[in-house]
Amino acid sequence: MRARSLSVAAAAAALVLIQPGLAVAADDPSTTVTYTVTSGALTLSVPASAALGSGAPGTTISAPIGPVTVTDDRALLSASWTVTAAETDFTSGGSTIPATSADYDPGSITTTGTITATGTPVTLSNSGQTVVTGSAGVGDNTATWNPTVAVSVPAGAVGGAYTGTLTQSVA
Numbered sequence: 001m002r003a004r005s006l007s008v009a010a011a012a013a014a015l016v017l018i019q020p021g022l023a024v025a026a027d028d029p030s031t032t033v034t035y036t037v038t039s040g041a042l043t044l045s046v047p048a049s050a051a052l053g054s055g056a057p058g059t060t061i062s063a064p065i066g067p068v069t070v071t072d073d074r075a076l077l078s079a080s081w082t083v084t085a086a087e088t089d090f091t092s093g094g095s096t097i098p099a100t101s102a103d104y105d106p107g108s109i110t111t112t113g114t115i116t117a118t119g120t121p122v123t124l125s126n127s128g129q130t131v132v133t134g135s136a137g138v139g140d141n142t143a144t145w146n147p148t149v150a151v152s153v154p155a156g157a158v159g160g161a162y163t164g165t166l167t168q169s170v171a
Contacts, residue, residue: 040073040140042081044170052149057157062150064107069144070170072115072137079115079137084128085168090151092160099124099164101152106132106145113141124149128169 047066055061072079087099106119115137122129134143149166 037075039075042074042170043071044083044168045069045071046168050149050166052151055153057153058155060150060152062148064146064148065166067144067146068106068168069142070117070132070134071142072113072134073140075139077138079134079141081134081137081170082130083132083168083170085122085124085131085147085166086126086128087124087167088126088165090162090164092158092162095158095160095162097151097154097157097162099126101154102164103150103152104129104131104166105148105150107148109143109145111141111143114138115141115143117143117145119145124166128167131168 046068050063050065052061052063052065068083070081070083072081085104087102087104089099090097090101100123102124103121104124105121109117109119109132111117115134117132117134119132120130122131131147132143132145134141151162
């Protein structure tokens with residue numbers, strides 16, 4: 001009878017050890033918890049098009065072009081980025097107004113998260129000019145501004161609808 005009681009007790013103890021959800025006493029009562037914070041990309045959204053209006057030769061035509069937003073989802077401890085802007089020459093038929101006739105002013109910048117964003121008004125050209133910088137960023141953040149583009153129309157400009165391409169990029 002003693003052998004049978006011993007084997008029943010051993011079987012019961014084995015079942016207790018393999019029961020799911022039952023805690024087993026340990027010498028260390030702490031639990032290591034781990035998780036991963038994922039990171040994303042650094043992106044820039046810009047308006048698809050903008051119309052500045054019209055004006056006579058010798059005047060300045062200017063208007064806000066619409067919101068520009070940097071989204072920094074890289075989840076960095078110390079993030080920074082730079083936005084540049086380059087303009088092609090403005091053309092209408094066979095007439096050209098050089099890109100350097102245009103200015104870009106970021107104006108006020110609204111941010112979310114932790115980032116310091118600083119804008120710099122520039123005279124545009126065919127090569128990229130720094131217009132906004134972000135520094136001291138932590139985690140995910142955004143910066144949004146509505147830049148004004150102003151074109152000084154030369155006194156000798158020929159009438160017509162002029163088109164140029166403003167390329168903004170972030171790195």
